[in-house]
Amino acid sequence: MFFELDDIKRRHTPYFDEYNTGSWITTPDSQFSWNYQRGLITGVIAASVTETANLFGASWQLLAKHYEAPTNLKQYGIYAREIFKMDNFRKGLKNRLQYAFTIGATDIAMRVAVFRATHAGFYKPWNSVEVAYLRKIPTSIFAAAVTSFIGVPFEFARLAYYGDKTFPKELQKGYKSYFNALIRIPFEEGPYYLFKNSFPLIVRNFSQTLTLFFAYDWLKDKFSILYRNAEIPYDGCKAVNAAFCTWLACIVSYPWGNKVREMVDFWPKREGANIFQGNYRKAAVWLWYHEYTSNYYPGLMKNYFWKTAPWMFLTLWISDSLGVFTYWSHNYWSGAGNNTWEDSYS
Numbered sequence: 001m002f003f004e005l006d007d008i009k010r011r012h013t014p015y016f017d018e019y020n021t022g023s024w025i026t027t028p029d030s031q032f033s034w035n036y037q038r039g040l041i042t043g044v045i046a047a048s049v050t051e052t053a054n055l056f057g058a059s060w061q062l063l064a065k066h067y068e069a070p071t072n073l074k075q076y077g078i079y080a081r082e083i084f085k086m087d088n089f090r091k092g093l094k095n096r097l098q099y100a101f102t103i104g105a106t107d108i109a110m111r112v113a114v115f116r117a118t119h120a121g122f123y124k125p126w127n128s129v130e131v132a133y134l135r136k137i138p139t140s141i142f143a144a145a146v147t148s149f150i151g152v153p154f155e156f157a158r159l160a161y162y163g164d165k166t167f168p169k170e171l172q173k174g175y176k177s178y179f180n181a182l183i184r185i186p187f188e189e190g191p192y193y194l195f196k197n198s199f200p201l202i203v204r205n206f207s208q209t210l211t212l213f214f215a216y217d218w219l220k221d222k223f224s225i226l227y228r229n230a231e232i233p234y235d236g237c238k239a240v241n242a243a244f245c246t247w248l249a250c251i252v253s254y255p256w257g258n259k260v261r262e263m264v265d266f267w268p269k270r271e272g273a274n275i276f277q278g279n280y281r282k283a284a285v286w287l288w289y290h291e292y293t294s295n296y297y298p299g300l301m302k303n304y305f306w307k308t309a310p311w312m313f314l315t316l317w318i319s320d321s322l323g324v325f326t327y328w329s330h331n332y333w334s335g336a337g338n339n340t341w342e343d344s345y346s
Helices: 002-011 032-064 073-085 087-117 133-147 152-164 178-188 191-195 199-222 234-265 280-289 300-321 341-345
Strands: none
Touching: 032 073, 032 087, 032 300, 073 087, 087 133, 087 152, 087 178, 087 199, 087 300, 133 199, 152 178, 152 191, 152 199, 178 191, 199 234, 199 280, 199 300, 234 280, 234 300
């Protein structure tokens, strides 16, 4: 009885739950600094693991050119131990981690932070799926667009650092490390040098972010019945969802980030002339209107997927664990309350 009286008083209080609303909610956890911190944690970890794994795989392939492939666990262990002793691995790891920290703390972190900032205030119906999901399309496009150029200078600095080693000695710039190249290039070549011919990277980054985050957010919401009502472990649902969205993002972004550059830079010339006139946008338009999609994806797995998918998967996994894809709930049938599930049954 006393609980009922207390509930009546609470329901008729002039104060109300400001978070139980159907409009945009300025939630306590939506400060941009906290969003960026979550992105920073996610980006640095995801990029560091990916770069280390890619370097280990490249070193494994290099070792396999000179020695027989391992056939049992003991030989696999010997292979791995010798890789860690290689000078190429030790020197390469320092530069790889420098790049991973830079790209993780800027590009990936801002993708996560801006996506969360543009979506944190959308309410979610309590114990149900989102019924007004179309409103997240323009905000997802905006988040992908404003962050698409952030990682471009850092990727170009990396290309310049490794490309410099392939030139004759007299033409080399003599970059000592990735950080050294990143610092020197804007002063020696000019800031624009790091954004020159960046169309493929910008379009790739845009399509990555839009597809990866929007698809994951949508699927998590629509299939939430699996862990809300069917009691399927959430980590299993998250793993399947993250893996599928990673694959989807690679499928969408690969043609614009890799195939377009290959078409302009490496395709045979017709009568000595480049059919795309060295223009990436013309190549992208030709690819978009071409009727055979099989032209889009040669080299997808080897040149792109296995090098890119790990950071995408880890980004989704870690950011979801940090609440980036978790929204405040509201209930049409409850009055003033504290935004907990008990209010819905009061």
